[in-house]
Amino acid sequence: MSLIKTNKCRFCNSKNIQKIKINNSTKNFYVKAIISDLNLSINKFKSIKTYECKNCNLIFNNPWFKEEISRKIYSNIYGQHHNNWQNLINFVNKKILPDHGKLFSLLNQNIKINHYAEYNSPFMGLFLNFFNKDIKNKKKNYKDLNKNIIQYLASRQLAGSSKKKKKQSIIKSRSYLLKVNKLKKKYSNMHKIKNKILFYDQSYLNWGINDNFKSVNSKAYAQEIFDLNLFDINFFNKKKKFDLIGIFHSLDHCDQPKKVLEKVLKISDYIIIHCHDVSKSLNNQHSFGFTPQFFNNLIKRKIYTLDLTNKIGLNKQNELYILCSNEKKKLESFKKNINKKLN
Structure with missing residues (x-):
């Protein structure tokens, strides 16, 4: 069972909660990906109802996904x-x-x-x-800065690489970092x-x-x-x-x-x-x-x-x-x- 029901508010833990009727779309791309990747039926998804806490007025969906499924949604299904x-x-x-x-x-x-x-x-x-x-130069874009930051951080992803490649990456990483610092100094007082x-x-x-x-x-x-x-x-x-x-x-x-x-x-x-x-x-x-x-x-x-x-x-x-x-x-x-x- 992917969904779990609660009898209390997700903010204040009050049990004074009440089902309400508001729009619950199942047609956006997040929902479509969740249904597809978890192999859920649309009826299972539609079993999610909306509640309001009468103590603090939080609105929440109930039932909702278990913790382990939620982690998968925000790391695998839609991790970005x-x-x-x-x-x-x-x-x-x-x-x-x-x-x-x-x-x-x-x-x-x-x-x-x-x-x-x-x-x-x-x-x-x-x-x-x-x-x-x-920024000192308001018209400048930051493609060079962006590229060098990405290259610097990605250059250390070397699991499974040879010792020679790892040694070479230290030199490359240092070069990218120097460019990053130079560009930041050029553009802005950070x-x-x-x-x-x-x-x-x-x-x-x-x-x-x-x-x-x-x-x-x-x-x-x-x-x-x-x-x-x-x-x-x-x-x-x-x-x-x-x-x-x-x-x-x-x-x-x-x-x-x-x-x-x-x-x-x-x-x-x-x-x-x-x-x-x-x-x-x-x-x-x-x-x-x-x-x-x-x-x-x-x-x-x-x-x-x-x-x-x-x-x-x-x-x-x-x-x-x-x-x-x-x-x-x-x-x-x-x-x-x-x-x-x-x-």
Whole structure:
């Protein structure tokens, strides 16, 4: 049996859950691949129903896949995070940034960002915006930089090779790395943000070990192009205070969203969350999703939120941009500042 049913909420563990009727598409390419690779009948897939938690308003699919099947979905069946890599490819080839409307400028105008981190998918959020901000030659594309980063990282994949080939690879790898560093220095001041960190974990709901492009993992690539550090969020116990942490299409792809949210709120003044609004539709490849009401209800946990979705000029449906903080005064000050500018 690939599916397993639960009697409690996937966020708060409340048993006060209720079946609801919203659109559940089984026609997108993710679902088609899952059905095909797992040899599931369409009727089995249609047995997945949607529930709402009456305690926290999380929307979730139930039954859903067992942990071992979910890991296979995000490592074998669809191990590459397409949108994540496409954002990088668009930037490298065409200088097109991820489309978050005016979010980047709005945050920078109202938060002094020296210490910044993101969670899990390095090209979904604002790292490319920070990189672009510091670029010296705005018209330059980054095909050479991209090529040398990929060649550097791929050149060490030598399992089964001869000793001679391994020795030669050290010389080649060093050459690629020197080119990477030279190009980064040429294009940009990479150290304007004092601390850049990408948090990750081993959740069975996110893209990890197989989020690869041309045999290179997205997190390894991000380390090279952004000069950032990687930390497992479960073992990050420093008291470091971040100015902002971004969670872009990642909170709905972790198996412990409550734990992740509480963790980042302890170490950052602000959290910006970008996710789908599943008020009307939760496709079956997702275990759960969020609605505006879910974020409004976080105040019960003394988590204060501000919906920026309609303040960033983004013409996209069913998307949410929510700013969160444990510090009520900071969020009220942010809201006051942007309302002045918008008026």
